[in-house]
Amino acid sequence: MKIKEGQNEIIEEFALFDEWMDKYEHIIELGKDLPIIDDKNKVEENLIKGCQSRVWLHAELIDNKIIFSADSDAIITKGIIALVIRVYSNNTPKDIAQSELFFIDKIGLQEHLSPSRSNGLLSMVKQIKMYSIAFQVKA
Template sequence: MSIKEAQEEIVEEFSMFDDWMERYEYMIELGKSLPLIDEKYKTEDNIIKGCQSKVWVHAELEDEKLDFTADSDAIITKGIIAILIRVFSGQPPQEIIEADTNFIDDIGLKEHLSPTRANGLVSMIKQIKMYAIAYQTQIKS
């Protein structure tokens, strides 16, 4: 599945819910299904800077595609990172770098988060793209 297809699927899923309480509950469920990061990667190096809660993201390159694992100590944040991982994990670094993230606006996520969580969301996306840039450089060299 491409990044765009994953984004469209998420937008479609969120459109099934009438109110934001249902959407939050759905995000919490998504967070529970997140493939957990190995404890050894829960380090300072893998913490997303700019998040109010703790969020760890780890990336590994396999067959020229990035696989992400993550965890958070906050349930809503765990749901947010689960959405991002669903979109970007298993994708080539170049496609992650070039991907737009308008789907976040399409589901109304940013406007329904507190300012600190919205900043955290931006930081998570930035970190995922930074991993992609770093691994893209490795592939080319």
């Protein structure tokens, strides 16, 4: 399954880093590199408000595949979002709904999904699943 493969690729990519510094520098680069949302979609209704940082998530269905775009005002969150989008975007609603998210744990970033971070990331992952279910019904 594509979603699983995508996650395994990220795990391999991160296996290169021994130090947390290198890992974070890579995430920061990912965050900086990706203009991952169109300004017209950076609107209130796409906003997931965390206590710490804000996350925008936009989804549209094209040829039965969901195309996600997202952004955050915090760069580390944005870098992790870039990875999540890479995994999920361009997959069918059914595949997304049935998938499991495991790469964040495996690359040692599970703390970013903890409720105490309140960075909107956990809500974003939930929202992605919600979209997949909603689009399944639509399709």
